[in-house]
Amino acid sequence: MHRRQTILMASIIVSLFILVGTVSAQASLVANITRENEYIWSSDPNSYVADLDAGHWTVVINSDSFWDLEVKITVATDSGYTTVIAESGTDYGNYPRVDFDLASSSTVYIRASENSVYSDTSGSYRIGVYDDSHIPGFFQSLSFFEMMMLITVLAFLIPLFICIFAVRRSRRTLRAPQRIMDSILVEAPMHAIPDEHQGSTQTHGSRTTTVRLPMKCPSCDAQVAHESVDWTGPLEAQCGYCGATMRATFENI
Numbered sequence: 001m002h003r004r005q006t007i008l009m010a011s012i013i014v015s016l017f018i019l020v021g022t023v024s025a026q027a028s029l030v031a032n033i034t035r036e037n038e039y040i041w042s043s044d045p046n047s048y049v050a051d052l053d054a055g056h057w058t059v060v061i062n063s064d065s066f067w068d069l070e071v072k073i074t075v076a077t078d079s080g081y082t083t084v085i086a087e088s089g090t091d092y093g094n095y096p097r098v099d100f101d102l103a104s105s106s107t108v109y110i111r112a113s114e115n116s117v118y119s120d121t122s123g124s125y126r127i128g129v130y131d132d133s134h135i136p137g138f139f140q141s142l143s144f145f146e147m148m149m150l151i152t153v154l155a156f157l158i159p160l161f162i163c164i165f166a167v168r169r170s171r172r173t174l175r176a177p178q179r180i181m182d183s184i185l186v187e188a189p190m191h192a193i194p195d196e197h198q199g200s201t202q203t204h205g206s207r208t209t210t211v212r213l214p215m216k217c218p219s220c221d222a223q224v225a226h227e228s229v230d231w232t233g234p235l236e237a238q239c240g241y242c243g244a245t246m247r248a249t250f251e252n253i
Contacts, residue, residue: 026079029110029127031057032134038112039124040069045113047079050129054104059088059129060136061096061112067123070094072115079109092117183212184224188248192231197250211248213237219244 029035029050040046063069072095073088074081085108089095092115102108110129114121130136188211213224220242230238235248 026109029129032128032130034126034128034136036126037124038127040071040112040114040122042114042116042119042122045111048110048112048127049079049107050110051107052102052105052129054102054106056099056101056132057129058097058099058132058135059086059110059127061125061127062136063096063123063125067121067125069121069123069125070114070116071096071125072113073098074111074113075100076109076111077106081109081111089115182215184215185210186213186229186248187211188229188235188237189231192234192236192248194234211235211250213248214246217242217244217246 026047026049027035029048031050031052035048038046059073059075061071061073063071070093071088073086074084075086075098077083077085086098086100088098095115100108108129110127112125112127128136187209190209192211193209213229216223217239220239222239222241224239224246228240230240232238232245237246237248238244239246
């Protein structure tokens with residue numbers, strides 16, 4: 001009799017330890033509040049419990065990129081995960097997000113488990129369960145380390161792009177006088193002036209019949225003489241040597 005009582009007492013104590021261990025392993029998640037500084041070992045999943053209202057919910061796990069952590073999320077209505085309502089993935093790999101719907105206010109149990117092929121990844125992460133209006137955006141999902149890396153990269157790239165833009169603009173500015181030197185001013189007949197420009201005055205005050213032509217033909221490189229320009233259409237002239245078409249432009253002097 002005494003031996004049976006001892007065995008019974010030992011069984012009760014062991015059961016209590018198991019129960020306490022199970023309860024303590026289930027950390028609490030508050031809706032729309034991120035739980036920081038969580039850590040997962042390769043073979044030990046982490047369990048969470050959350051009291052949620054009816055509606056659409058999303059569980060998101062964010063891990064620093066240098067950890068190379070691969071996870072899977074399981075959502076169930078019981079702590080033993082026998083009634084699963086959502087899983088983020090069914091194969092090996094990284095599945096850090098899962099959506100599910102609740103028809104009524106419920107307590108759900110969320111398990112984050114390592115999910116690599118060889119079960120050999122581990123690392124820290126952040127986890128939260130969010131409604132549709134609180135899902136973290138790109139910047140909210142970044143860790144402090146990742147944010148510092150992004151700022152460092154932008155601090156390098158932005159001045160680089162500014163320098164490239166300034167150099168290209170200065171080159172265009174230097175080429176503009178060259179284009180003027182490589183062109184000649186000629187008086188075009190009225191039939192070579194587009195209808196919308198006839199009877200108007202250019203910004204620098206000259207008549208609309210004053211246009212610019214290349215000093216040399218772009219096709220044969222022959223010298224263009226303004227006295228013998230053959231106008232073939234609106235702002236179009238023909239080279240007297242090769243017959244190629246040259247475009248005229250209105251430009252400030």
